[in-house]
Amino acid sequence: MVGRPRSEESRRAILQAALRLCERDGYPNVTLKAIAAEAGTGRQTLYRWWNTKADVLLEAMTAVVAPGLPPSPPDLGSFLRETFALTDGVAGRVVVGLMAEAQSDPDLAERLRTRLIGPRRAALREVLERDSAPSHADLDLIVDMIFGAMWYRLLNRHAPVDALLAEEITVLVRSLT
Amino acid sequence: MVGRPRSEESRRAILQAALRLCERDGYPNVTLKAIAAEAGTGRQTLYRWWNTKADVLLEAMTAVVAPGLPPSPPDLGSFLRETFALTDGVAGRVVVGLMAEAQSDPDLAERLRTRLIGPRRAALREVLERDSAPSHADLDLIVDMIFGAMWYRLLNRHAPVDALLAEEITVLVRSLT
DNA sequence: GCTAAAACGAGACACGGTGTCCTGTAAAGT
């Protein structure tokens, strides 16, 4: 192991610049050129550690934003409220952008599933088992329909993903008993 | 009204070429250049009538594929089976591509909602009212959760959108009475 | 028929983002 070590400062500057640009210009309008310029770093440095814009923002999401998620609240209502609340800010815009880009990048799709979507699915399933699980229904199907409604609204934008949706879903799921 | 009329032959050639290329290369890899070349038409002709690749394929979807959809079957099960079956071929790939692209094109998003998503939502709602509607639950929420599960699986690809899903959803919705 | 108007196929062009390569410099281990 020889040579100059990786600059942790540059790494952080790049991740923060990426998030800042996503907030200002929207995920689709962010370019690697702009990220490098905003971070005050060379483009080669960026390409050395990441392959694409999606790569950078996937790491930014797991590293910077993920801690803001509830570990595993006891009841379905608060779990959904807290999850939906996060979709309001930059995190929502970035995650939607990543999902869109994953449709033309199977590699990104795989990492998105295992690093972001999968864990969230597991967390919701756990809450359902503990809190208000109808024993006779397939839990994975319930998970699909709950997070499905969330993603459907995030992508199609016909209705907001807010506390009211969390409440309505909670009531509906409880009525399944 | 003077001048040479629009060539209906070129129009059809372009729409069919677009679908053919989507099937062969996948929606994200299709370019306007390639569509024009495949259709044997000039690029200016393409830009005269459409603005983007998404524009072309949105028209191709409504004109060529939409007739394959069930008008409005009486029961939820067959409605979902027929709808889900369509997502298997080119139509599925194109619609997913359009939804992804709509995330960076608000104009496309609007047309996608009014021309494709909206009508399907209305049709499902109608089936629910007629067939197996739980009177106490918000129908729009049920629609969100059913089509949400479909879109969630189409985009995240963690499970197939097939007849089994249609069956499971039907059973679950009926249990809401 | 003749003319004006609009569409046609074909191709040139500038623009912008991507990804690679190069240069000179800085920071680590040996």
Added chain:
DNA sequence: ACTTTACAGGACACCGTGTCTCGTTTTAGC
């Protein structure tokens, strides 16, 4: 000191986009 690797900065070819021009073809109106 010497080697190795990362760094900032910039040059470069590549490709898709969208606009423009060219010469040709097809229509309506006179």
